[in-house]
Amino acid sequence: MITNSQLLDAANSFGTPLFIYDADKIRAQFKRLNSAFQVPKLKLHYALKALNNINILQLLKAEGAGLDAVSIQEVHLGLRAGFSPEQIMFTPNGISFDEFQEAVELGVHVNIDNLPLLEKFGATYGSTVPCCIRINPHITAGGSHHISVGHIDSKFGISIHQIKHIERIMKHYGIHVNGLHMHTGSDIINPEVFIQGANLLFDAAAHFPDLTFMDFGSGFKVAYKEGDIVSDIEDIGIKISSAFNDFCSAYGKELALWFEPGKFLVSESGNLLVRANLIKQTTSTVFIGVDSGQNHLIRPMFYNAYHHIRNLSNESGPQKLYSVVGYICESDTLGHDRLINEVQEGDVLCIQNAGAYAYSMSNNYNARLRPAEVLFHQGELHLIRKREELADIYKNEIELNLFA
Ligand SMILES: Cc1ncc(COP(=O)(O)O)c(C=O)c1O
Incomplete structure (x- = not known):
């Protein structure tokens, strides 16, 4: 890891202000998260909104990460960095249908976060393109109201209480839903939040017979100072893995478990x-x-x-x-x-x-x-x-x- 004198050298050589990132720290965080979950198929999609320099993307690609993109521009950054479309999940909110179609045409995974979009998607693509659905589980989580996004008043996702509407649109157009997604907030320290959200998605899965993955978003909190409370990744890993493996047995299929960490991977670096x-x-x-x-x-x-x-x-x-x-x-x-x-x-x-x-x-x-x-x-x-x-x-x- 980088020392104080190396940081000072950087300031003297490159001038200030200067952002400096430690590649070893990013790798260590990726490895730690990757080994916390004991499930047959795990995929970590790095949320590149956190830090999108091409070299950081390539570092994480080399570690085995995919990408979570929230705008078509981020999708393009990912492709430019060498990710294949299948390695990219597109989770926008409130965008135009043109932007959404561009992502579909590029071949990335698409995540739908509102019913009007699901309707347009169904009318345009029918059963030809699979999609994921972003569910709003109505859980209040996260470090502050700015970064709490899964509660009932949040603009994100389709309400867990609107599954019937999703089903109606899905059946009408023959839409192939291959994934369920949730992201409740950032800086979450209580592992129960993840379990609570996961249980809601497990229940919802009964309405979606063709799932191949579930995406539990992110929100892992890191230390901002010595002794700070952080998400206990290993504890979350054990609890979520066990619940997920049980769910897959009940569902009758080995699904992949996805997360989309941003802060956990790059904040402290x-x-x-x-x-x-x-x-x-x-x-x-x-x-x-x-x-x-x-x-x-x-x-x-x-x-x-x-x-x-x-x-x-x-x-x-x-x-x-x-x-x-x-x-x-x-x-x-x-x-x-x-x-x-x-x-x-x-x-x-x-x-x-x-x-x-x-x-x-x-x-x-x-x-x-x-x-x-x-x-x-x-x-x-x-x-x-x-x-x-x-x-x-x-x-x-x-x-x-x-x-x-
Ligand atoms: C949909 C989605 N996924 C992942 C993330 C990354 O969250 P974090 O940086 O807390 O890991 C965010 C952050 O806002 C997000 O909105």
Whole structure:
């Protein structure tokens, strides 16, 4: 795993702000998840919305992952990275039928999350193309309301209480449903949530005779700081595997068990390295102003997410209380009231858990440039995405000179 001095080297060689990912950590997480489930057929589809750099996709492909894509653009990223269409599950929500058809024509697995789409799909493809159905199990799960998506008021999936409607459409058009899917939220720590959802899908399966797989989504929580509560993957693995194997015996067929982890695979592998521009003492607080902000890491402001922050330039100095803030002209707090080894201007800070939903959610607000991305692999630092330049900001702009 990457050391602090290698992180500092990366900041000095490539500049800051910088995203850096540790390939070994991603591999270790994949292996851990893969070995937690004891079922004859397991498939982990990496949710590339978490981090979609082509090198990360290829790393996970080499480990044996498939992909979970939520937009046609993500499907194309997956194909470009070398995944075959059969290795990709397409789970969009609220998209146009044109986009859905493009995915069908590309040959990826398609997951249907509303009845109007199921109706259009049936009318267009009848029994010629199989599909999966995303069920909303009405389970409240996940770390916060922002990332809880399987409850009764959520926009996602077809209600578990609408199975009769699904059946009517299925029979009318002869639709071949080969999979059932659910995803209840992210940052789930209670294994019972998975069991509860699984049991609902097992019951629902009685209405779907042609299933070949079940997809239990994701939501595995990782550590954001030392001693943090995490999903007990091994415990979930034992419980789900046993329930799933029993279900398959009762169903009379050996189905495949699918998951679509994002955060679990890449969150902890990533760090955002930033430099302290300013130490500012106000009447109540000592702020560290850094050369980054919510434009690069939106999770603290968007989800109230905790990201641990360390001073790489001074690992053993006395700890002081700081608030770490970005340079964006909005509320932009990356860490509030944190104990950090004393910081001087120019020091490099490491913001942890910046692998998932960090670069992929970054933007150009305040006309700021996105950072470079670096992969640490076999002891070497590899640049895997260039830092943006000013020209990237205006490349699609059309200057009309209407007001000269
Ligand atoms: C349908 C679906 N699958 C998988 C994921 C990945 O979840 P996580 O990053 O918690 O593993 C998400 C995340 O939002 C999702 O919406």
